[in-house]
Amino acid sequence: MCGCFLVYRQTPLTAEECTRERRNFHCVSNILQGANASALEKEIGPEQFPxxxxxxxxxxFGNTCYCNSVLQALYFCRPFREKVLAYKVQPRKKESLLTCLSDLFNSIATQKKKVxxxxxxxxxxxxxxxxxxxxNYMQQDAHEFxxxxxxxxxxxxxxxxxxEKQNGKLQNGSIESEExxxxxxxxxxxxxxxxxxxxTRCLNCEAVSSKDEDFLDLSVDVEQNTSITHCLRGFSNTETLCSEYKYYxxxxxxxxxxxxxxxxKKLPMILALHLKRFKYMDQLHRYTKLSYRVVFPLELRLFNTSGDATNPDRMYDLVAVVVHCGSGPNRxxxxxxxxxxxxxxxxDDDIVEAVFLNKLKCRKSVQKIWETVVRS
Structure with missing residues (x-):
């Protein structure tokens, strides 16, 4: 993607450790699981339940929480969910991740039960x-997944x-190259x-050159006692090229x-923002987790847009946060x-709970996904 995500060597997480992580990071009571799932409907209320x-x-299925967490975030990104649900799986189509994802999303969406x-x-x-x-049964990185x-x-x-294009050209008798x-x-x-x-702006002649690069998510560095706005400002800080790093x-x-x-230059419909909490420490010869407090807004406007950006004042609304609970990247x-x-x-895997906004401050986020808010 932009070369910003990191790959880690993982070690298995035992069932006991996983249980302890859950216990340490749950902020809300009323755990809802199995036959007790209807408690969520009661908590929300039958009249207010969507x-x-x-x-x-x-x-x-054995340390697949990295996968489950991302799938839940994507399911509640409505544009993505609607496209997956609308994907037509042909009877003879070869099984793929997309066909399996479509089956999973449709299985959830067509359940008779609500929870x-x-x-x-x-x-x-x-x-x-x-x-x-x-x-394998090792813990993996959710952002990489x-x-x-x-x-x-x-x-x-x-x-x-x-x-489809090739089949159409064959039917029309066309043999044009697609190069x-x-x-x-x-x-x-x-x-x-x-x-x-x-x-890049030359400080001698003031000439400006630019190069575009597409992205599906943005990865930003984090610092101690900071905010998403500060992280984004650091992402677009002006860098001076001098000495041996001079620009031709x-x-x-x-x-x-x-x-x-x-x-x-171009803002996405859904903005996926990755906080780079895992940093390689030379003195330790390993990656360590930066458990810094990062303040994030429920609404976000990107300020670091180019002069020719389309719809630069677009607002984003927070719809999902994928959280890594634990002290290090390997577990x-x-x-x-x-x-x-x-x-x-x-x-939390097979657990579904109601969360109150004043409890969100105890979560250290790895990834945030903002959905566009359409303003009239």
Whole structure:
């Protein structure tokens, strides 16, 4: 993706450790599981419970909380959910991550009960078959899984479009080359893709050059006692290129001091923001978790946009937070907090709970997903 996500060597998490992580990080009472699931409906109230909405936990198949947490966040991103539910799985279509995800989402959406638990066994089995990184019972990185899932779905959709074009050309008797065809954008790109522009200004002649780069999520550094706004400001800070790092200016035809900065040129429909909490420490020769307090707003406007950005004043509303609970990158537990129809809910594998806004401050977030708020 932008080379910002990290891959870690993982060690298995025991059942006892997983249970302890859950106990340490639960902020809300009234745990709802199995036959007691109707308690959530009572807590929300029958008159306020959303029509045609379902809140189902996912069974953990051996440290698959990283997967469950991301799937719950994506399920409550309505544009993504609607596209997955509308995906037509043909009877003879080869099984893929997308067909398995469609089956899982449809299974949740068509349940007669409002609250319960579903085993994503088919999806997990497909995931382990397709990528050996996930073919084990070790804890994995949720952000890395999100990147893999979105890119895999996009590749599958692009391949389907390519096959449809080829079939159409064969039927029409056309044998034109497709070498000049541009890569088709999929609904994954329509939902998550934005564009960054890397601007470099020569301090000698003032000439500005820019290079665009697409992204499906933004990864930002975190500091102690900071906020999302501060993290984003650091992401787009102006950097001076000097000494041995001077910039070769095409106008001056020589290396010159320059200033470089990153701006958002095209804002995505859904903004996925990854906080880089795992940092490699040279003195320790390993990665460690930065458990800093990061304040995040329920509404967000990106200020670090380029001058030619489309709809630069777009507002985003927080709809999901994927949380890593634990002291280090090699172990821990993932949960998800989502916003649905004005309610905040906690999904912890097969557990579903109501969450109160004043409890969110005790969560240290790994990833936040903002959904566009349409303002008239």
């Amino acid at each position: 029509v045609n909405e379902h809140y189902f936990g996912l069974v953990n 319960g638990v579903i085993p994503p066994k088919k999806f997990i089995s497909r995931l382990r078959k397709e990528n050996e990184l996930f073919d 999100l990147n893999y899932l979105l890119n895999t779905i996009a590749d599958l959709l692009q391949e389907e479009k390519k096959q 000049g065809d541009k890569t088709d954008l999929t609904w994954v790109h329509e939902i998550f893709q934005g564009t960054l522009t890397n601007e 200016c095409e106008q001056c035809r020589s290396k010159q001091e320059a200033q470089k900065r990153m701006r958002v 821990g537990h993932y949960i998800t907090i989502v916003k649905s129809h004005g309610f905040w809910l906690l999904f």
